Amino acid sequence: MSTNRRTLRAAIALAAVIAALLPALASAAEPVVSVWYRGNPAGTPRQSDLGAIRALGFNGVTWPRASAAGMAELMRLAGLVGLKVVIADGAPLPIDGRSAFRPPNRVDIAVAAATPGMISALAWRAVAHGARVIAFDAGARTGAGLEEPDGALKPWARAAINVSRQLTANANLANEMRPGPGLILTPAPPPTLDVVLLDADRSWVIVATNTSGSPVSSRVRLPAGTPYALWVSWLEGSPLAMISEPAGPRWMLRMEPRSALVYIIDKQMK
Numbered sequence: 001m002s003t004n005r006r007t008l009r010a011a012i013a014l015a016a017v018i019a020a021l022l023p024a025l026a027s028a029a030e031p032v033v034s035v036w037y038r039g040n041p042a043g044t045p046r047q048s049d050l051g052a053i054r055a056l057g058f059n060g061v062t063w064p065r066a067s068a069a070g071m072a073e074l075m076r077l078a079g080l081v082g083l084k085v086v087i088a089d090g091a092p093l094p095i096d097g098r099s100a101f102r103p104p105n106r107v108d109i110a111v112a113a114a115t116p117g118m119i120s121a122l123a124w125r126a127v128a129h130g131a132r133v134i135a136f137d138a139g140a141r142t143g144a145g146l147e148e149p150d151g152a153l154k155p156w157a158r159a160a161i162n163v164s165r166q167l168t169a170n171a172n173l174a175n176e177m178r179p180g181p182g183l184i185l186t187p188a189p190p191p192t193l194d195v196v197l198l199d200a201d202r203s204w205v206i207v208a209t210n211t212s213g214s215p216v217s218s219r220v221r222l223p224a225g226t227p228y229a230l231w232v233s234w235l236e237g238s239p240l241a242m243i244s245e246p247a248g249p250r251w252m253l254r255m256e257p258r259s260a261l262v263y264i265i266d267k268q269m270k
Contacts, residue, residue, distance in 0.1 A: 030175045031127075032084050034060030034256035035144040036092060036108075036137040043067045045074040049143055051081045056146070056157070058166045060084035062108075062135040064091075090121055092137045097192060097211030100125040106133035109160075111145075116159035117258035120235075121209045123163045124260040127174065128196040128207035134162045134167075166262075167234055173264070176200040184221040195253065206231070206263050210255040220251040231263040 003147040035058055040046045045063075053061060063074055065087050078085050086106060094110035095103060109119060123134055138145025138156070146157045153161075167174055180199040189195070192212035192236060198205040204226060212215050222228075222242070228249035229241035240263050242249035 001003050004082045009104070009240045012123070023178045024270060029088060030132075030171045031167045032060040032133045033058055033160075033167055034062045034084070034086055034133070035146065036088075036135055036140075037061040037144045038062060038140065040142045041075075042142050045070050045077050047077045047080065050074075050077050050083055053144060053146070054081045054083050055101040056153075057161045059084070059164065059166070059168050060086055060133070060135075061144075062086040062088050062106075062137075065089050068180075071243060082152065084134060086133060088135070092135070094137070095122060095126060096123070098120065100131075100209075100211075101129055103129055103131040104134060105131060107131045108135045108137050111138050112155040113134055114156065115258055117256075118211065119149055119156060119159040120163060121211050121258050124262060125194055125209040125211070126209055127167065127177075128194070128209070130199065131165065132174070134163070162235075170234065171202055171209045173205070175205065176203075177205055180204065181223045185218045185224075186221070187217055187218070190216065192216070193218060193255070197222065197226075198266075202267055204265050204267060205234070206261075207252075208253060208255060208261040210257065210259050213257045215257060216253075216255050218253045220253050221247065222249040224248040227265050227267070229265075234262040235260070 017049055017092055035053060040049050050061065061078060061083055063085060065072065075085050090106035092110065095107045100122055107126045109122050111119065114122065125142050126134065146153060148154055177198040179198045180197040183195055183197055185195060190212065193216050195208045198207065228244040231240040242251045
């Protein structure tokens with residue numbers, strides 16, 4: 001066989017492999033909530049691990065580019081179980097309460113240093129300000145670090161799973177969210193409190209996050225004409241009625257330490 005023919009066949013085979021792997025690549029068209037996964041053993045992906053990650057409610061894994069040898073196999077196995085793959089250059093760059101105000105499209109949340117409550121606050125703050133790919137990192141050298149030695153889920157994992165299920169179950173709504181009109185908070189809020197109104201086409205979404213270790217209260221004024229009731233919690237389904245006033249709905253906000261509140265309402269009152 002000539003060298004040219006061998007080269008052509010190799011190129012065709014490579015193209016087929018790439019085509020097969022493309023469905024597993026993370027797309028910016030939908031939210032991806034992933035865990036950092038480094039293989040088991042390190043650098044070697046295992047289908048049972050990936051299947052468990054998907055079954056828990058995550059829709060992606062983040063894999064270090066430095067483990068290039070296992071990348072193709074990871075994408076193949078991830079495609080079989082329905083996971084997106086996020087390839088990360090370098091080490092994780094964890095966000096905190098301040099950096100979450102200006103997040104890149106993908107943010108890392110280091111769970112070793114975050115309480116389960118802070119996980120929700122950091123994740124939703126980042127989403128409210130534009131992030132659409134979230135990667136939780138337990139710092140595990142192998143696997144994803146989701147479980148205790150006895151097989152029980154770690155507390156951070158439960159909180160991260162909740163975030164994943166909340167976002168991926170409402171992926172279309174999350175994709176539509178764009179910055180909305182400004183809000184007025186009185187008195188002036190501390191830097192640990194953030195309240196954002198988002199425009200989601202036919203709906204309004206309001207995201208409030210408190211990253212401090214103390215409770216916080218504030219009077220939040222929404223734009224005139226915004227519906228005042230009934231807002232519904234994205235996180236737990238409970239209703240919220242604001243106070244109707246000519247200047248715009250008034251929300252008497254009270255938040256627990258390290259917490260997030262997310263509410264949705266149709267733009268047209270029924």
